[in-house]
Every structure is written in C-alpha cells, then in structure tokens.
Amino acid sequence: MGYRIVSKEELIPGQTTMMVIEAPQVAKKAKPGNFVMLRTTEHGERIPLTIADCDKDKGTITIVYLVVGKTTAEMNSLEQGGEFMDVCGPLGRPTHIEKSGTVVCVGGGTGIAAMHHIAKGHVEAGNRVIAIVGARSKNLLLFCSELSSFCPELRIATDDGSEGHKGFVTEVLKDILDTEDEIAEVVAIGPVPMMEAVCRVTLPYNVKTTVSLNSIMVDGIGMCGACRCTVDGKTLFACVDGPEFDGHKVDFAELKTRLWQFREQEQESMERFSKECQCNG
Amino acid sequence: MADVKKTKKVRGRVAMPHQNAAARAANFGEVALGYSLEQAILEAERCLQCKKPTCQAGCPVEIDIKGFIAALCDDDLGGAYDIIRKTNSLPAVCGRVCPQENQCEGACILGKKHEPVAIGRLERYVADTYAAQSACESVTDLSTCALEREDLKVACIGSGPSSLTVAGYLAGRGIKVDVYEALHEPGGVLIYGIPEFRLPKAVVSRELDGLKALGVTFHCNWVGGKTITVADLFDQGYNAVFIGVGAGLPRFLGVPGENLVGVFSANEYLTRVNLGRAYDFPYYDTPAYRARRVAVIGAGNVAMDAARTALRMGAKEVSIVYRRSEDEMPARREEIEHAIEEGVKIRCLCGPLSFHGDNQGRLKALTVQKMTLGEPDDSGRCSPVCLDGETEQFSCDMAVVAVGTRPNPILLEATPDLGLNKWGYVQADPETGETSIPNVFAGGDIVTGAATVISAMGAGRRAAREIARRLL
Numbered sequence: 048m049g050y051r052i053v054s055k056e057e058l059i060p061g062q063t064t065m066m067v068i069e070a071p072q073v074a075k076k077a078k079p080g081n082f083v084m085l086r087t088t089e090h091g092e093r094i095p096l097t098i099a100d101c102d103k104d105k106g107t108i109t110i111v112y113l114v115v116g117k118t119t120a121e122m123n124s125l126e127q128g129g130e131f132m133d134v135c136g137p138l139g140r141p142t143h144i145e146k147s148g149t150v151v152c153v154g155g156g157t158g159i160a161a162m163h164h165i166a167k168g169h170v171e172a173g174n175r176v177i178a179i180v181g182a183r184s185k186n187l188l189l190f191c192s193e194l195s196s197f198c199p200e201l202r203i204a205t206d207d208g209s210e211g212h213k214g215f216v217t218e219v220l221k222d223i224l225d226t227e228d229e230i231a232e233v234v235a236i237g238p239v240p241m242m243e244a245v246c247r248v249t250l251p252y253n254v255k256t257t258v259s260l261n262s263i264m265v266d267g268i269g270m271c272g273a274c275r276c277t278v279d280g281k282t283l284f285a286c287v288d289g290p291e292f293d294g295h296k297v298d299f300a301e302l303k304t305r306l307w308q309f310r311e312q313e314q315e316s317m318e319r320f321s322k323e324c325q326c327n328g
Numbered sequence: 329m330a331d332v333k334k335t336k337k338v339r340g341r342v343a344m345p346h347q348n349a350a351a352r353a354a355n356f357g358e359v360a361l362g363y364s365l366e367q368a369i370l371e372a373e374r375c376l377q378c379k380k381p382t383c384q385a386g387c388p389v390e391i392d393i394k395g396f397i398a399a400l401c402d403d404d405l406g407g408a409y410d411i412i413r414k415t416n417s418l419p420a421v422c423g424r425v426c427p428q429e430n431q432c433e434g435a436c437i438l439g440k441k442h443e444p445v446a447i448g449r450l451e452r453y454v455a456d457t458y459a460a461q462s463a464c465e466s467v468t469d470l471s472t473c474a475l476e477r478e479d480l481k482v483a484c485i486g487s488g489p490s491s492l493t494v495a496g497y498l499a500g501r502g503i504k505v506d507v508y509e510a511l512h513e514p515g516g517v518l519i520y521g522i523p524e525f526r527l528p529k530a531v532v533s534r535e536l537d538g539l540k541a542l543g544v545t546f547h548c549n550w551v552g553g554k555t556i557t558v559a560d561l562f563d564q565g566y567n568a569v570f571i572g573v574g575a576g577l578p579r580f581l582g583v584p585g586e587n588l589v590g591v592f593s594a595n596e597y598l599t600r601v602n603l604g605r606a607y608d609f610p611y612y613d614t615p616a617y618r619a620r621r622v623a624v625i626g627a628g629n630v631a632m633d634a635a636r637t638a639l640r641m642g643a644k645e646v647s648i649v650y651r652r653s654e655d656e657m658p659a660r661r662e663e664i665e666h667a668i669e670e671g672v673k674i675r676c677l678c679g680p681l682s683f684h685g686d687n688q689g690r691l692k693a694l695t696v697q698k699m700t701l702g703e704p705d706d707s708g709r710c711s712p713v714c715l716d717g718e719t720e721q722f723s724c725d726m727a728v729v730a731v732g733t734r735p736n737p738i739l740l741e742a743t744p745d746l747g748l749n750k751w752g753y754v755q756a757d758p759e760t761g762e763t764s765i766p767n768v769f770a771g772g773d774i775v776t777g778a779a780t781v782i783s784a785m786g787a788g789r790r791a792a793r794e795i796a797r798r799l800l
C-alpha cells in the first residue's frame with residue numbers, strides 16, 4: 048500500500064533530488080504552498096516537504112529535497128519504482144493567490160522548487176511575476192528553465208558571479224524595488240537567513256512580504272505544537288496557520304534556535320545511517 | 329486505601345499485581361499485570377449481587393456489571409464476555425483506562441462503607457483472558473459479520489475510540505465502514521497518547537484486527553478537510569458520515585519563554601515517544617528530547633503520563649507542577665499513586681510564571697508563583713490564589729505543558745456548515761449525535777472537549793444506533 052516513486056532525478060548529485068511520487072488523493076487537492084508529511088519506512092520519521100508541483104491527471108506530486116540528515120539521505124537511497132510508506136496531505140494553508148498586479152518571487156536553494164509552484168499560480172491568476180533565484184554558484188541553480196518557460200522575467204544571482212548578478216538575491220530585489228513602481232507582494236522561500244534578509248530589504252518599502260516557514264513538525268495536523276513560531280507576538284502553528292506568514296512579523300531568531308532542538312540526535316542518526324550504508328555498500 | 333478492618337465480614341479488594349516500582353520506572357512494560365484466575369474469582373465473589381445494582385448506571389455504556397460478575401463467579405468466562413461486549417466494544421481498553429472510581433466503581437454500593445468491587449480489573453481480566461471465538465464476536469453484540477449490504481456505506485473521520493465504536497456497531501450489522509485517519513496508524517489517543525506502560529499497543533491492535541475482520545477498512549494518511557471533505561464523501565456515495573477527530577490542538581500557558589528549546593506540549597512529547605517510538609531511538613528515527621530535570625505542568629492523566637514517560641526516558645528528576653493542591657488533581661488517584669511510587673515529585677500550589685533559557689535558547693529554569701487555596705470555583709474545586717510576592721525558581725532542562733486542548737480546526741474550517749458551540753466544539757444532538765448537517769454525526773472529544781475513552785465510546789454508540797436505524 049506504499050506510495051510509488053515514479054521518477055527520481057538527482058538535480059545536484061548527492062545534494063538535491065527531485066522525485067515524482069504517485070499519490071492521487073494528494074495530487075487531486077494540492078495547491079501551491081501546500082506540503083506533505085512523508086515517512087520512508089516503518090522505522091522512519093515523519094518529515095514535511097513542500098509539494099513543488101502536481102499532476103492531477105497522472106495523480107502524482109513532485110518533491111524536491113536537500114539532503115541534510117538521516118531521512119533525506121535515506122530517501123536518496125531509494126530508486127525509481129521504490130515506495131514510501133506514508134505520504135499525507137496536502138497540508139497547510141495554500142498560498143493566497145489573487146490578481147494583484149506585480150509579484151516578485153524570490154527563491155533560494157531547494158526553496159526555488161517550492162517558489163516555482165507559487166510563481167506558476169500567480170502567473171495563472173494573471174499577475175506579472177518577476178522571479179529571482181539565487182545560489183552559491185551556477186551549478187547549484189535549480190528550476191531555471193522551468194521558471195523561464197512561464198515567467199519571462201527571471202533574474203539570477205550567484206555568490207561567485209558564475210551566472211547572472213554576482214552577489215545576493217537581496218541586491219537584485221532592492222534594485223527591483225527601487226526601479227519598479229508598484230509591487231503588490233514579495234514572496235520569499237528558501238533558507239531562513241535568506242528569508243530574513245529579504246524581509247529586512249522590503250520593510251522600508253512597506254511591501255507585503257510572504258515567507259514560508261520550515262519549522263520542525265511531528266504530525267503536521269495541528270496536534271502537537273512542535274511547529275509553533277512567534278508571528279506578530281502571537282504563538283501560531285506553522286502546519287495549520289501557515290506555513291506562509293507575513294515575513295515582517297516573524298520572529299526569525301526564535302525559528303533558528305528551534306530548528307536545532309534535536310541536533311545531537313540528528314547527528315547520531317546520520318552517523319549510524321552512514322555507517323550502515325558503508326557496511327552494505 | 330480505605331480502612332476495612334472495622335467490618336469483619338467484608339474483605340478488602342484483591343490487590344492488583346504490579347511491576348515493582350523501581351524496575352518499571354526504567355521500562356515501558358505494562359505496570360499493572362492483571363489478575364490471575366484465582367484473584368479474579370476472589371474479587372468477583374465480593375460483589376453483593378444487589379437487587380438494585382447501582383453500578384450499572386455509573387457506566388457510560390451501561391454494562392450489565394452484576395451479570396458479568398455472576399457469570400465469572402460461575403466460571404463462565406464466555407458468558408461474562410458476552411455480557412460485557414453487548415454494550416462495550418473495547419473492554420480490554422476500558423478495563424485499563426476508565427476512571428472507574430468516578431464511574432462504575434464510584435457507584436458501587438459496597439463503596440459506600442468499604443472498597444467498591446474492582447469492576448475495571450474484572451472487566452480487563454475477562455477481556456484479556458477470553459479468547460474471542462471469532463473476531464466479529466469480539467467487537468459487536470452480534471455473532472454474524474458478513475458484509476451483507478455493500479450498497480450501504482458509512483465513513484468515519486478519525487480513528488479514536490468514538491469512531492471505532494461506530495465502526496464495530498455498524499459493521500456488525502452488515503454496513504460497510506471506511507475509517508479515514510490523518511496519522512499513519514489508527515487508534516487515536518489510544519495509540520499516540522496513552523503510553524505503552526498503561527495500555528499496550530498489542531491490546532489496541534487486537535481490537536483493530538477484530539474490526540478489520542469485520543470488513544472495516546482503515547485508510548491512514550487521509551486528512552478530513554484536506555485529502556477528503558465531508559461533501560466529497562457524500563459524492564462518493566456514503567450514506568452517513570461520523571466525525572470523531574478528537575480535540576487535539578494543545579493549549580499553552582502564554583507565559584514568557586514558552587517557545588524555548590526544551591519546552592514541549594504533552595501531545596508532542598507523547599506522540600514522539602508513542603507513535604514515533606522514540607523510546608527505541610535510534611532504531612526508530614523519531615527523537616525525543618533528552619533531559620535530566622523535567623517539570624510537567626498540569627495534573628491530569630495526560631500530565632501523569634508525560635511525567636512517567638520522562639522517567640522512563642532517563643530523566644533523573646521529574647516533578648509535577650500544579651497550581652492547586654494534591655486533592656484537586658484531576659488525574660485518576662491510581663495514576664497519581666503510581667507516579668509517586670515511581671519517583672515523580674509533586675510540587676503543588678505553584679503556578680508557572682516564566683521559563684528561562686541559556687544563551688543558546690535552551691530551557692534552564694522555571695519560575696513559579698506560590699499559591700494558596702481559596703474558595704471553591706465553578707468546578708467545585710478550591711481555586712488557587714496568588715501569594716503576593718512569593719515566587720520560586722528551580723532549574724529544569726525540559727518542561728512539558730499538559731494543560732488541556734482546543735478543537736482542531738482543520739476539518740471544521742473545511743466544513744463551514746457544521747454548527748459549533750460557543751467553545752468551538754461541534755454541536756451534536758445529545759440523543760443521536762447528529763450535527764447541523766443532515767446525516768453527519770459527531771461524537772467524542774470533538775463534541776465534549778477532552779473527556780474519557782468510555783464517554784467517546786458512548787457517543788459513538790448512540791450515533792451508530794441512530795445511523796443503523798435510518799439505514800436498515
């Protein structure tokens with residue numbers, strides 16, 4: 048009764064992987080901004096991953112993940128035709144998309160995948176979308192051709208200047224904010240420091256800024272409070288109240304500390320898994 | 329223990345064999361081991377077989393207690409089991425976790441002057457010992473279980489005791505039941521909340537297997553309101569829908585420092601350990617926080633479970649922090665006693681004021697407001713009153729907040745026509761369980777707020793009876 052992996056593509060070998068998974072009931076309902084809770088095996092941990100795309104006719108969803116620990120490493124050892132034990136979703140509030148004018152979508156790292164689904168939604172709603180993607184170097188960029196296929200205004204920033212602007216996405220964003228007249232919204236998805244930096248840039252311009260929080264989750268259905276974060280001084284649950292929030296109101300420092308709660312045990316799991324892999328391999 | 333020496337004729341209740349306190353505080357094996365046949369008979373013989381038994385009305389599903397005890401005395405285990413299962417589909421669970429002192433045993437005549445008959449323990453004995461002749465018999469009050477009417481089908485959302493009761497009742501009458509559960513294992517709080525040492529998962533799986541044998545299908549990873557809505561279910565041809573999604577959303581205290589690393593809701597801590605099996609980390613991947621000094625805030629069953637779990641997970645010191653006195657604690661007496669025996673400390677008349685962290689954002693201390701008892705409040709319990717200026721700080725590296733729950737919004741928001749009461753719980757007819765939407769029923773914690781297994785089952789039973797009446 049598992050969830051079959053229809054295809055697997057290592058976008059950046061050993062680091063970032065895209066998978067298409069058969070989960071018709073999830074695909075049928077998925078909207079940009081939703082996520083799934085996924086479990087590899089009986090012994091696995093439930094982890095949240097954004098639905099980066101879905102195909103309602105084929106009954107599949109796409110996920111893109113960065114290998115950071117035990118679960119994502121184990122996922123990378125699964126192949127096309129393999130199965131996940133559990134895929135639950137679509138969870139979280141979908142991105143609020145309405146015709147609003149010009150929307151700037153900023154993506155960093157694997158966040159580019161999630162951002163691309165949201166950008167697509169904005170284009171479909173009739174908005175003008177300017178997409179900015181950033182990475183350390185050209186070979187770490189993701190989804191550029193997909194994005195440019197529906198979004199003609201694609202800006203790229205790399206730390207080393209190997210493609211597009213040399214520097215951070217925030218510099219490109221500031222440039223846009225300075226030159227464009229009316230920006231309805233900025234959406235930022237990526238590593239926490241990037242989202243925080245984007246919010247710092249947009250604050251003086253008073254532009255609505257939406258971020259997607261990747262807090263630690265256990266159930267993903269509002270039962271445990273593991274994902275709680277402080278937004279506008281209030282405690283909210285990322286899995287039911289989010290994961291998207293008004294970035295200007297998020298307590299990023301708290302989020303960063305809470306993400307490291309289980310660091311010691313995560314390392315232990317990872318070391319154990321690497322050892323097992325070596326023995327088997 | 330009550331004093332029974334004064335009355336020569338009445339024996340005290342037969343003690344329940346337990347795992348030794350020191351040993352059990354370090355393992356997840358069941359604490360109460362269960363009666364032997366001799367012990368069960370000896371206890372059963374204490375029952376007066378009253379002409380007008382008061383015990384039955386104390387049981388939310390009205391088990392014929394006198395009847396099953398009489399059968400047990402006659403060595404007729406099968407007969408005893410039959411009587412119990414006429415109204416209770418999860419006796420092995422109820423015998424363990426019902427707050428009997430407030431229910432059946434609280435109403436037992438013998439309890440007026442002596443110790444009441446240990447009804448729960450006897451029920452557990454019968455359920456555990458009597459190997460059901462067939463799976464379908466173990467969960468319904470009927471002996472047939474063929475799915476006669478594939479055209480009639482009912483969906484349950486959530487798989488806690490209320491839904492399981494609906495499923496058992498209807499499946500036994502030939503109605504196809506599909507249960508949709510958001511988590512990856514069915515059972516509700518019986519699986520993710522109540523720990524193994526009080527309710528072994530094997531006991532719950534036995535009941536679930538019985539339901540599966542009856543033709544009930546469990547669909548895990550289906551979130552009502554997200555993966556499937558109530559309207560979708562009717563579109564798919566279900567004749568009725570039962571909502572048993574539990575209360576769920578944890579409450580926090582709203583005091584400073586509550587989001588420090590090391591502060592958890594009881595739901596999170598227990599879900600990691602029970603559903604995620606963190607007690608077997610790293611064999612299972614889900615971790616639970618490692619701590620030496622733990623403060624558990626609250627004094628209900630959930631708090632006791634969290635405290636006793638923390639001990640078993642290796643904490644050196646665990647205390648219950650409660651703003652009233654020990655007499656007002658809502659947890660079952662037996663659970664409090666077990667916790668104390670195992671080494672849990674009780675800090676009463678202390679209301680949490682703030683949590684303090686180190687420079688890495690990790691919890692290191694808790695400041696509490698000292699309290700005294702004032703006048704009884706609405707709940708009839710003495711209300712705590714702050715002692716001005718008297719605070720105390722003590723160090724702890726983990727805190728578990730167990731101060732109750734709120735209704736989970738996911739399904740309710742996706743079902744805007746569903747009428748809610750002023751507390752945000754689902755409004756349901758007390759007789760039939762029907763909600764403001766025709767043929768949509770609800771029961772359990774999502775209607776009453778956090779309550780008990782047996783009251784959730786009682787609600788399931790009433791709804792199922794009404795559904796059956798309409799469909800058959």
Ligand SMILES: Cc1cc2nc3c(=O)[nH]c(=O)nc-3n(C[C@H](O)[C@H](O)[C@H](O)COP(=O)(O)OP(=O)(O)OC[C@H]3O[C@@H](n4cnc5c(N)ncnc54)[C@H](O)[C@@H]3O)c2cc1C
Binds near residue numbers: 095161260290
């Ligand atoms: C709504 C949401 C959507 C997400 N979408 C994506 C995505 O599309 N692609 C992607 O690569 N990552 C995404 N993440 C993050 C992803 O869930 C974590 O990277 C993953 O859980 C790591 O698991 P691990 O066992 O491999 O690593 P671990 O060793 O467990 O942890 C490594 C890192 O991941 C974080 N983490 C650990 N457990 C969890 C957890 N249960 N939930 C969240 N974070 C955790 C930790 O803070 C740590 O920094 C998302 C997170 C959330 C909350």
Ligand SMILES: Cc1cc2nc3c(=O)[nH]c(=O)nc-3n(C[C@H](O)[C@H](O)[C@H](O)COP(=O)(O)OP(=O)(O)OC[C@H]3O[C@@H](n4cnc5c(N)ncnc54)[C@H](O)[C@@H]3O)c2cc1C
Binds near residue numbers: 550
């Ligand atoms: C730690 C703990 C200890 C307890 N100890 C006792 C005790 O000793 N004795 C006692 O009598 N009672 C005890 N209780 C209370 C008792 O467990 C509950 O009152 C009872 O389980 C409520 O049953 P329910 O059917 O309403 O739902 P629950 O048992 O709450 O189950 C609801 C189920 O629905 C699922 N769900 C939620 N939302 C959705 C959705 N949108 N779609 C699909 N599924 C969904 C949940 O995942 C869950 O599995 C305890 C509770 C806890 C938490």
Ligand code: SF4
Binds near residue numbers: 389431
């Ligand atoms: S079901 Fe609960 S209340 Fe009823 S007799 Fe059994 S233990 Fe007592």
Ligand code: SF4
Binds near residue numbers: 374376394437438447
């Ligand atoms: S009230 Fe007590 S003594 Fe009387 S029948 Fe019931 S259990 Fe037996």
Ligand code: FES
Binds near residue numbers: 265268271284287
């Ligand atoms: S993950 Fe449990 S409440 Fe959000």
